[in-house]
Structures are given as structure tokens and as C-alpha cells.
Amino acid sequence: MFTRQDALDLDAKDPLAKYRDSFVFTDPDVCYLDGNSLGRLPKATVETINKFLIEGWGTKIVDGWGEWIDKAETTGDLIGRAALGAAAGQTLAMDTTSVNFYRLVRAAISARPGRKTIITDEANFPTDRYIMQGIAEELGLNLVVIPNDLQEHSTGESFSDELVTSEILKPYLNDDVALVTLSVVAYRSGALHNIKELTDLVRASGALMVWDASHAVGAVDMQFDRDGVDLAVGCTYKYGNSGPGSPAWLYVNKRIQAELRMPIQGWFAQRNQFLMGSAFDQIEGMRGFQIASPSIIGLLCIDEGFGMIEDATIAQINAKASKGTDMMIELFDQWLAPLGYELVTPRDSKLRGGHISIYHPDAAQIARGLRDDMNVIPDYRAPNSIRLAISPLPTSYVEVFDGFERIRDYTQSGKYKDLDLSNVKVS
Ligand SMILES: Cc1ncc(COP(=O)(O)O)c(C=O)c1O
Structure with a gap:
């Protein structure tokens, strides 16, 4: 008892x-008991944001951009260091999980020309499934959905907890598969996937793997660099305690950064951004994956939330x-x-x-x-x-x-x- x-x-x-x-x-x-949906407010965030309003935005106005311009990268590095097992230069903090997910999936598909199949699972978070459906329609691809939704298949013994194992995934992989995407932690059942084993399997088939770590980040000890993760996205407002609608993040392993291009070419990805050149020329490294102006207030909230994770x-x-x-x-x-x-x-x-x-x-x-x-x-x-x-x-x-x-x-x-x-x- x-x-x-x-x-x-x-x-x-x-x-x-x-x-x-x-x-x-x-x-x-x-x-x-809902910290997996929205985390609590750190006291330090209240102080930091108030201070920023008066001493940052209020005082420096446009001159503040001199110190804020690279903040998607520095806050991204903090998230990577504190919670993803990712060395600097592979994580950006920006936009929403959904938008980042769309971008990485599109970029991964373009990096595997000729392959026409993309794979996800039925128990995946709705936004991921809807975006995959949209991309499949947009590009005329074959979307394969592994049938593991407990609500739909309540008697299916092999999916008793929605977990996709290597044994389950293997038969779906072949040389037509461009991309597989799963959530690290299944949003409904809470089952945790084996990141390394599944990534290795997908890579061995020549495809790329995109992980959605929204329900894992800040709770699970993930080691993206060690486990050879290709691509990942996630939010910061759950176990990251960074506030409702706080910026999300995306991770692109250094090994494949040069192979990938973003489907939206924004001015923050441009080499010599402020020369305002006429033709787009993607800069190397993570800055080449950024589109536009970062939300500085949102990023400061992340600094507090993930600063605490790093400390703990x-x-x-x-x-x-x-x-x-x-x-x-x-x-x-x-x-x-x-x-x-x-x-x-x-x-x-x-x-x-x-x-x-x-x-x-x-x-x-x-x-x-x-x-x-x-x-x-x-x-x-x-x-x-x-x-x-x-x-x-x-x-x-x-x-x-x-x-x-x-x-x-x-x-x-x-x-x-x-x-x-x-x-x-x-x-
Ligand atoms: C696994 C997962 N992916 C994506 C999202 C959507 O996040 P956003 O609204 O930031 O795009 C959520 C939101 O809870 C989620 O849990």
C-alpha cells in the first residue's frame, strides 16, 4: 500500500x-497534473520579461536588434545543450512546432529525390498527421500510416500501447521511402520510442527520420548527437515551462545541414542579410534554416525555462x-x-x-x-x-x-x- x-x-x-x-x-x-500540456510560470520569467520591456525594448528601441539578432541561435543552443544532447550549431528556437515540422519534412523529402513514400503512425499527434496528409497531396506522394491508434483498434494486441518498434516498422521500409516521422513520446499513450534503434533502421534504408519531441523535451534524457538523430522538432511550453505559444525549436544534425534547403527562403537565411542582395543565397549552418525575425520576448521566456533545466x-x-x-x-x-x-x-x-x-x-x-x-x-x-x-x-x-x-x-x-x-x- x-x-x-x-x-x-x-x-x-x-x-x-x-x-x-x-x-x-x-x-x-x-x-x-497537466504540465505535459502547459508548464507553470517560473518566477524569474516575470522579472526577466519586465526588465526587458523597460531596459530592452523600452530603452534601446531599434538599436536593441544589435544584440537580439542572433537570439534564435543562442537560445536554440541552450535548448540543445540543456535538453537534447545536441552540441552548438544544430538547434534553432523559432516559430511553432507545426511550421517547423512542415519545413523539415519538406526539406527531407527534397533531399531524397525519386522516392515517393512517406511514413507516419496513426497515433501520432494530429498536427503531424494533417501536415503529412497535406504534403502528400501537394507533392503527389504515397502516405503510409502505421495502424496503431488504440481508439480505432482497441483489440490489436501488437499495439497495446501505440509503441512502434523496429519489428513493426521494418516491413514498411524500402528504397521508395523518403521519410519516416514519429513522436518520441506518443502524445496519448505516453509510450517512449527507441530513438537510436528506429533512426538507425530508417537511415539504413536510405530515408531520413524526423522526430517530434514535443512530449519528451524537458522530461526525457534525449541524446540526439550520440544517437545520430537526423532531424527533430519540438515545443517549449510543456516541460520547458516557457509559456503559452512560446517559440518552438528545430534540430538539424551537422552531418546533413549542407544537404537540406528550407521550403521558405526568408531573409534571415541569406548570406550577408543586411546587404539585401537581389538573389537568395543560403548561408551555411543553422542560420540558413531561419526564416524571419525571432520573437525576443518568447525567446527570453525559453532562456528561463531551459536555463532551469540545464541547471537541474x-x-x-x-x-x-x-x-x-x-x-x-x-x-x-x-x-x-x-x-x-x-x-x-x-x-x-x-x-x-x-x-x-x-x-x-x-x-x-x-x-x-x-x-x-x-x-x-x-x-x-x-x-x-x-x-x-x-x-x-x-x-x-x-x-x-x-x-x-x-x-x-x-x-x-x-x-x-x-x-x-x-x-x-x-x-
Ligand atoms: C507532439 C506535438 N506536436 C505538435 C504540437 C503542436 O504544436 P504547435 O501548436 O506549437 O505547432 C503539439 C502540441 O501540443 C504536440 O504535442
């Missing part, structure tokens, strides 16, 4: 416990995500399985990130009722999944414990059965 005292003991021994104090908490009673170290953060999700699964077995919930996240902590996913036929009502009546913020994904996360820097073990206890009590109460969800816009 896992007790509240056990959770308090974990907090007492937690080397990351001190970071909780670095975040803004306006309601000490809330159990915020991604290894310690990953260790807490593993321990925290272990605790969640123990509490799931103890309290939630008997109430009709089903666990879809792998039980092996090496096969998951910072969140677990549980199914319940009344998940939509329960998730709403937990917010309204129990001061627990979970994450709901249609049609029947509740996702619960530990964000290792701001979340304590006891916050997770209390949240699970309230989920148990609320489910037992049956109150959710009367909820009317017709006016709910965002879940």
Missing part, C-alpha cells in the same frame, strides 16, 4: 525539490519523471483499476516519459468534474483518455498523490454522471 507518507518521503529525498519554489503558485491547493540536469529530471510515473502506476493499481480505469502507458519506466494515460468510458465528464469540483487539473483527450503528468521541476510527489486520491474519491462519488458538457470549448 503506497501512502501519503511515502510520497512525503520521496519529496524529502528529491534532489529537485528546491526548484518548486522557483515557480508561481497562486492556489496552493490545486493538483496540477536532464538526467535528474528524467529520473524524477520515471519515479513519479512509477508512483502513479502504483496508485493506479491500488485505487483506479478497481474503479474501471485501464492503463495504456507501458509499465516499464524506460518506455515512457513524464505522463501516463488512463482510459475510462466517462473520461470526458470525469476530467471536467475534477477541475470544477476537486481542484485537480488533468488533461483529457477524446474520446476516453485522461492524461496525468509529473513535471519534474514544479511538481511534488505529494501533489501527484493528492491528485490521485481526489480522482479516486470523485470517481467513487459518481457525481460526474450528471455533468452537461455541451458548453465546453477546450478540454
Whole structure:
């Protein structure tokens, strides 16, 4: 039996416990278990942004660009160093994950001329699937979608957790495949893919691999350089705690930078940008992958969020995500399985990130009722999944414990059965 005292003991021994104090908490009673959707606000961000407004933009006005112009690269390097295992000169912080994803997929396809097949999986995040559909239509390519969506194939044993293994991917690969893309952590089930094994397999077939690391970055100890990752994108607003709509990032391994061209040729990628030359001439290195003016306020938010990750170290953060999700699964077995919930996240902590996913036929009502009546913020994904996360820097073990206890009590109460969800816009 896992007790509240056990959770308090974990907090007492937690080397990351001190970071909780670095975040803004306006309601000490809330159990915020949605850090995999949007992270909390670091106190330092408030100070940094206020200071920037007055001393940066307010004082320097246009002269500030002298020091801000390369910021997509310097903040990108910080993200790479702190969370991706990426040496400098391979990561840019800019735009959105969706836009960066489109760009890298297009660039990768162009770098494999003659190959007409692109591959993703059915359980991948919607924006990735929609963009792949659009690109396939635009370029007349054959889009292959691995059928691993649990909602569609609930009895498919080989996809019990949506994980795409090498054995599953292998039969899809041949010399017509230009590109494969998967998410590092599956957004719904929370399953963690084997980055190195899958990248090696795809590369051996002559294709390129694009990883979407949005649900992994800041929770999983990824080592892109060591594992030979080609291309990757991700956000900064989840475990990166950089704010709603903060700039995303993209990673292009040095090994293939010279082979790739961006589908949008913007002025930030131009050699001698301020000579304003008449013909586009892509500069070498990561600057050649940038399109336009960076959001300096957004990048400063990332500096605070990822500065904290660098300080805490991604290894310690990953260790807490593993321990925290272990605790969640123990509490799931103890309290939630008997109430009709089903666990879809792998039980092996090496096969998951910072969140677990549980199914319940009344998940939509329960998730709403937990917010309204129990001061627990979970994450709901249609049609029947509740996702619960530990964000290792701001979340304590006891916050997770209390949240699970309230989920148990609320489910037992049956109150959710009367909820009317017709006016709910965002879940
Ligand atoms: C895996 C994944 N990819 C892409 C996105 C979309 O990000 P954006 O809105 O920044 O394009 C998200 C958003 O949550 C995501 O989880």
C-alpha cells in the first residue's frame, strides 16, 4: 500500500525539490497534473520579461536588434545543450512546432529525390498527421500510416500501447521511402520510442527520420548527437515551462545541414542579410534554416525555462519523471483499476516519459468534474483518455498523490454522471 507518507518521503529525498519554489503558485491547493500540456510560470520569467520591456525594448528601441539578432541561435543552443544532447550549431528556437515540422519534412523529402513514400503512425499527434496528409497531396506522394491508434483498434494486441518498434516498422521500409516521422513520446499513450534503434533502421534504408519531441523535451534524457538523430522538432511550453505559444525549436544534425534547403527562403537565411542582395543565397549552418525575425520576448521566456533545466540536469529530471510515473502506476493499481480505469502507458519506466494515460468510458465528464469540483487539473483527450503528468521541476510527489486520491474519491462519488458538457470549448 503506497501512502501519503511515502510520497512525503520521496519529496524529502528529491534532489529537485528546491526548484518548486522557483515557480508561481497562486492556489496552493490545486493538483496540477497537466504540465505535459502547459508548464507553470517560473518566477524569474516575470522579472526577466519586465526588465526587458523597460531596459530592452523600452530603452534601446531599434538599436536593441544589435544584440537580439542572433537570439534564435543562442537560445536554440541552450535548448540543445540543456535538453537534447545536441552540441552548438544544430538547434534553432523559432516559430511553432507545426511550421517547423512542415519545413523539415519538406526539406527531407527534397533531399531524397525519386522516392515517393512517406511514413507516419496513426497515433501520432494530429498536427503531424494533417501536415503529412497535406504534403502528400501537394507533392503527389504515397502516405503510409502505421495502424496503431488504440481508439480505432482497441483489440490489436501488437499495439497495446501505440509503441512502434523496429519489428513493426521494418516491413514498411524500402528504397521508395523518403521519410519516416514519429513522436518520441506518443502524445496519448505516453509510450517512449527507441530513438537510436528506429533512426538507425530508417537511415539504413536510405530515408531520413524526423522526430517530434514535443512530449519528451524537458522530461526525457534525449541524446540526439550520440544517437545520430537526423532531424527533430519540438515545443517549449510543456516541460520547458516557457509559456503559452512560446517559440518552438528545430534540430538539424551537422552531418546533413549542407544537404537540406528550407521550403521558405526568408531573409534571415541569406548570406550577408543586411546587404539585401537581389538573389537568395543560403548561408551555411543553422542560420540558413531561419526564416524571419525571432520573437525576443518568447525567446527570453525559453532562456528561463531551459536555463532551469540545464541547471537541474536532464538526467535528474528524467529520473524524477520515471519515479513519479512509477508512483502513479502504483496508485493506479491500488485505487483506479478497481474503479474501471485501464492503463495504456507501458509499465516499464524506460518506455515512457513524464505522463501516463488512463482510459475510462466517462473520461470526458470525469476530467471536467475534477477541475470544477476537486481542484485537480488533468488533461483529457477524446474520446476516453485522461492524461496525468509529473513535471519534474514544479511538481511534488505529494501533489501527484493528492491528485490521485481526489480522482479516486470523485470517481467513487459518481457525481460526474450528471455533468452537461455541451458548453465546453477546450478540454
Ligand atoms: C507532439 C506535438 N506536436 C505538435 C504540437 C503542436 O504544436 P504547435 O501548436 O506549437 O505547432 C503539439 C502540441 O501540443 C504536440 O504535442
